[in-house]
Amino acid sequence: MKAPAAPPPREVASFRRRLLLAMMLVVGAAAVALLLFTQRNMAASARLELEREFQTSLAALHAAQQVRHASLAERSRALARRSRIHAALEDGAPDLLYPSARDELADLAGPEEGAPREAAPPGLRARYYRFLDAKGQVIPAPNRRDAGDLAPAEEARLSLSVLPGRPQTGYLLRDDGAGDPAVDELILTPIVSTETGETIAAIVLGFPVPPARVGGDAALAGGVMLDGVLYLPTLAAVPRADLQRELKPRIAAAGDRGRFEFDAPGGPYLVFFQQLNPGSAYPAAFEVAVDSLAASVGRQHRLAWEFCGVGILVLAGGFLASQTLARRLAVPVERLAVDSEANRAHWHRAEAALETTSRELQRSARFSADASHQLKTPVTVLRAGLEGLLAGQELGPEAREEVAGLVHQTFRLASVIEDLLLLSRLDAGRLQIQFSRLDLAPVLAALVDDLGALPDHFDLEVLTDLPPTLWVTGERGYLTLVLENLLENARKYNHPHGRVAVAAFEEGEWAVVGIGNTGPAIPAEAGEHIFERFHRGAVGENVPGHGIGLNLARELARLHGGDVRLVRSGPDWTDFELRLRRAPAGEPPAP
Amino acid sequence: MKLLRIRTAMTWLALTALAAAVGRSQAVVEGRVALPKPAHAPVLNQRYTIVSHAGVLSPYPPLAVVYLEGAFPPAAAPAVAQMVQKDLNFLPAVLPVRVGTRVEFPNLDDTYHNIFSYSAAKRFDLGRYRGDERPIPSEVFDTAGMVTLRCDIHEHMRAIILVLATPHFVLSDPAGAYRLEGLPAGRYLLKAWLDSRTTLERPVELADGATLRADFP
Numbered sequence: 172m173k174a175p176a177a178p179p180p181r182e183v184a185s186f187r188r189r190l191l192l193a194m195m196l197v198v199g200a201a202a203v204a205l206l207l208f209t210q211r212n213m214a215a216s217a218r219l220e221l222e223r224e225f226q227t228s229l230a231a232l233h234a235a236q237q238v239r240h241a242s243l244a245e246r247s248r249a250l251a252r253r254s255r256i257h258a259a260l261e262d263g264a265p266d267l268l269y270p271s272a273r274d275e276l277a278d279l280a281g282p283e284e285g286a287p288r289e290a291a292p293p294g295l296r297a298r299y300y301r302f303l304d305a306k307g308q309v310i311p312a313p314n315r316r317d318a319g320d321l322a323p324a325e326e327a328r329l330s331l332s333v334l335p336g337r338p339q340t341g342y343l344l345r346d347d348g349a350g351d352p353a354v355d356e357l358i359l360t361p362i363v364s365t366e367t368g369e370t371i372a373a374i375v376l377g378f379p380v381p382p383a384r385v386g387g388d389a390a391l392a393g394g395v396m397l398d399g400v401l402y403l404p405t406l407a408a409v410p411r412a413d414l415q416r417e418l419k420p421r422i423a424a425a426g427d428r429g430r431f432e433f434d435a436p437g438g439p440y441l442v443f444f445q446q447l448n449p450g451s452a453y454p455a456a457f458e459v460a461v462d463s464l465a466a467s468v469g470r471q472h473r474l475a476w477e478f479c480g481v482g483i484l485v486l487a488g489g490f491l492a493s494q495t496l497a498r499r500l501a502v503p504v505e506r507l508a509v510d511s512e513a514n515r516a517h518w519h520r521a522e523a524a525l526e527t528t529s530r531e532l533q534r535s536a537r538f539s540a541d542a543s544h545q546l547k548t549p550v551t552v553l554r555a556g557l558e559g560l561l562a563g564q565e566l567g568p569e570a571r572e573e574v575a576g577l578v579h580q581t582f583r584l585a586s587v588i589e590d591l592l593l594l595s596r597l598d599a600g601r602l603q604i605q606f607s608r609l610d611l612a613p614v615l616a617a618l619v620d621d622l623g624a625l626p627d628h629f630d631l632e633v634l635t636d637l638p639p640t641l642w643v644t645g646e647r648g649y650l651t652l653v654l655e656n657l658l659e660n661a662r663k664y665n666h667p668h669g670r671v672a673v674a675a676f677e678e679g680e681w682a683v684v685g686i687g688n689t690g691p692a693i694p695a696e697a698g699e700h701i702f703e704r705f706h707r708g709a710v711g712e713n714v715p716g717h718g719i720g721l722n723l724a725r726e727l728a729r730l731h732g733g734d735v736r737l738v739r740s741g742p743d744w745t746d747f748e749l750r751l752r753r754a755p756a757g758e759p760p761a762p
Numbered sequence: 763m764k765l766l767r768i769r770t771a772m773t774w775l776a777l778t779a780l781a782a783a784v785g786r787s788q789a790v791v792e793g794r795v796a797l798p799k800p801a802h803a804p805v806l807n808q809r810y811t812i813v814s815h816a817g818v819l820s821p822y823p824p825l826a827v828v829y830l831e832g833a834f835p836p837a838a839a840p841a842v843a844q845m846v847q848k849d850l851n852f853l854p855a856v857l858p859v860r861v862g863t864r865v866e867f868p869n870l871d872d873t874y875h876n877i878f879s880y881s882a883a884k885r886f887d888l889g890r891y892r893g894d895e896r897p898i899p900s901e902v903f904d905t906a907g908m909v910t911l912r913c914d915i916h917e918h919m920r921a922i923i924l925v926l927a928t929p930h931f932v933l934s935d936p937a938g939a940y941r942l943e944g945l946p947a948g949r950y951l952l953k954a955w956l957d958s959r960t961t962l963e964r965p966v967e968l969a970d971g972a973t974l975r976a977d978f979p
Binding site: 258 | 885
C-alpha cells in the first residue's frame with residue numbers, strides 16, 4: 172500500500188512548512204506576550220516596592236526628625252520658663268539676659284570649653300541663640316561668643332516684624348565659614364510674662380540640621396531647600412545644582428508638597444519635597460528627600476536582559492518543540508497523502524478495467540442480441556419452407572417423416588435463439604421483472620403433466636408432492652421458463668424408465684420447489700460450473716442442449732430474489748432446488 | 763520656727779530698748795490702710811504669696827507696709843532678718859527691712875533652692891543649697907528699694923524684700939489696720955506700700971506722747 176522511499180509530494184512538504192510556520196508564530200507570539208506581561212508586571216512591582224521602600228525610609232526619617240524636633244521644642248519651652256530669663260526681662264536686668272541664658276543654655280548649646288559635661292548629640296546642640304524683644308527684633312548679644320557666633324546679616328534674619336505668640340520653626344541658610352552653605356533649624360519660643368501674661372520676648376535657638384542619610388547604602392539623602400538654595404550635602408554637586416534648578420518651579424507650582432522623578436548624572440532620582448514649617452512666620456523651607464533610582468534602574472536593566480535571555484531560550488525551545496510537533500503531526504497527513512496516491516492509482520486501474528469489461532460485456536450483449544435477431548428470421552423462413560414442404564404432396568412418407576423432424580429442429584433452434592435473446596437482455600440489464608402475486612402450484616402441476624405426457628423414449632415415472640397453493644411474487648412467464656428448464660434437465664439427464672420427483676413446500680419466507688431425478692451423478696469438481704453459461708457436464712455428451720438452461724434458470728431466479736442450486740448429486744440421483752420469495756397467502760398482490 | 767520667733771522677738775526687744783533709750787516721750791501713729799478687696803473670701807491663716815497681675819507684683823491676700831520716712835540716726839548694730847523657704851514658698855511673702863540688714867535665707871525644705879535676685883536694689887545669687895547648709899546663706903541689703911526674690915529651680919517661688927531707709931515700719935493686718943509706736947516727734951512723711959507700683963504717702967506731724975490717727979487714704 173505505502174510507497175516507503177518515495178519523497179512526499181510537494182503539497183505535503185508545503186503543508187508541513189505551513190504547519191511549522193503557524194506553530195512557530197503561535198508559540199512565538201505566546202512567548203513574547205507572556206514575557207512582556209511578566210516583565211511589565213515585575214517592573215511595576217519593583218517600582219512599587221521601591222516606592223514603598225522610599226516612603227518607609229522617608230517615614231522613618233520624618234519620625235526621627237519629629238522626635239528630634241519635639242525634644243528640641245520641649246527643651247526650648249522649658250528654657251523659656253526659666254526664672255533667670257524671666258528675672259532678667261521682668262526685674263529690669265537686660266544686661267543679665269544673655270549671660271544668664273548662657274548658663275541655662277550650657278547643656279543645650281554645647282559642652283563648656285575644656286571639660287565637656289554631658290555630650291549632647293551633635294544635632295541636639297544649639298549653635299547659637301538670640302532673644303527677640305517685644306517688637307520681634309533681635310536683642311543684640313553683648314558677647315557674641317556667649318550667644319554663638321552669627322554674622323550681622325544672618326542675625327538680622329532672625330528678626331520678625333511681629334513677635335509671634337506661638338512657637339515658630341524656621342531655617343537659616345548661612346555660611347559655615349569655609350564658604351559652604353549650612354542650614355540651621357531655628358526654634359523660636361515665645362517668653363510669656365508671668366506677671367502680665369503677655370508675650371514679652373522670645374528666644375530663638377539655632378540647631379544645625381544633620382545631613383540625613385537613611386536606608387543603609389545611602390540610598391536616601393535628605394536636605395533643605397530655602398530661598399531657592401538647596402542644601403543637600405550628601406548629594407554630589409552636579410546633580411544638586413540641576414535638582415535645585417528643577418525644584419524651584421515645581422515648588423512654586425505644587426505648593427507644600429510633591430514628588431517627581433529627576434534625571435541627572437548619577438542615575439535617575441526620585442525626589443520628594445514637603446514644606447517643613449507650614450504656617451511659620453519665617454520663610455518657607457522645604458524638606459527635600461532624594462532617592463537614587465540608579466540601583467533600581469540597573470536592577471531593572473539586568474532583569475530585562477535576563478528576560479531577553481530567557482525569552483530567547485523559551486522561543487528556541489518553543490521552535491524546536493513546534494518543529495518536532497509539526498513533523499509528528501504531519502506524518503499521518505503524509506501517510507494519508509501517499510495512501511491516497513496509491514489508492515488513486517488502484518482506483519484508476521480498476522476503473523479502466525471496469526471500463527474495458529463493461530465495454531466488452533456490452534459488445535457481447537449487443538452481439539448476442541444482434542445474432543439472435545439475425546438468426547430468428549432465417550429459422551422462421553426455414554420452418555415456413557419445411558411446413559410448406561409438408562403441406563405439399565410431393566414428399567413420400569419417409570421424406571415427410573424427415574421433414575417433420577427438421578421442423579421440430581427449427582422449433583428447438585427458435586427456442587435456443589429465444590434463450591440467447593433473453594440472456595443477452597439479462598446481460599445488458601434491460602430485463603425488467605413485472606412482479607405480481609402468483610400461485611405457482613397450478614403452473615407446476617401443468618408442467619409436470621406435460622412432462623409425463625411427452626411422447627419420448629424415456630418413459631419416466633414422475634412423482635409429485637405438491638401443495639394446493641404456493642404463492643410467490645414474480646412474473647409468470649420467466650418463472651415458468653425456470654421450471655421448464657429444470658424439468659427439462661431432469662428429463663434429459665435421466666435414463667430410460669427413470670424417475671423424476673417434484674416436490675413443493677413452504678419454508679419460512681421461502682417457497683421451495685425441489686426437483687430430483689435419476690441419472691448419472693454430476694462430478695463434485697463440476698458442481699459449481701454447471702451454472703456457467705455454455706457449460707455442459709461430461710455426462711451430457713450425448714445429450715442434446717446448449718449449456719444455457721441452468722444458467723438462465725439461475726439468473727432469472729436471482730432476478731426474482733431467489734436462487735437455483737444443486738442440492739446433491741449422488742450415484743443415480745440428483746436434486747436441484749428452486750427458492751423463491753413467498754408471497755403471503757390471500758393478500759393483495761404486491762406492487 | 764522657734765528660732766525665728768526668738769529672733770523676731772529679740773529684734774523687737776532691741777528696737778523697743780532703743781526707743782526707750784532715745785527718749786521717754788514717744789509718739790504713736792495708728793490707722794487703717796484701705797486695702798484692695800481680695801478676689802475671694804479670706805481664708806483663716808492663709809499663707810501670703812506674691813502674685814503678679816497686669817505687671818504688678820502684690821502680696822495676696824492684700825497687705826500693706828506702713829513706714830515713716832525721714833532722717834534717722836544710723837542703727838547701732840546691724841540688724842538680722844530671715845526669709846525662710848518652706849513648702850516651696852517664701853515666708854514671709856513680704857519682708858520689710860531697714861537698709862543694712864542682713865537677711866538669712868534658711869532652706870527648710872528637703873530639696874535644693876537657688877535664691878537669686880536681678881532687682882536693681884540688690885543683685886545676688888546664692889546658688890544651689892540645701893537645708894543643712896551652714897552658715898545659713900545670707901545677704902546684706904544696703905540699698906533701699908524693692909527686691910524681687912526668685913528661686914532658679916522653682917519658677918513659681920516669689921517674694922519681696924522691701925529695703926527701707928527707716929527703722930520705723932510695720933506690716934498691716936489683713937484688714938489694713940496698723941500701729942507704729944515709739945516714734946520721735948517731728949514732721950515726717952508717712953508712707954504705705956501696697957504693691958510694686960503703689961506707695962501711698964501723707965505728711966504727718968508727730969507730737970510727744972500723742973497718738974496720731976492716720977488713715978490711707
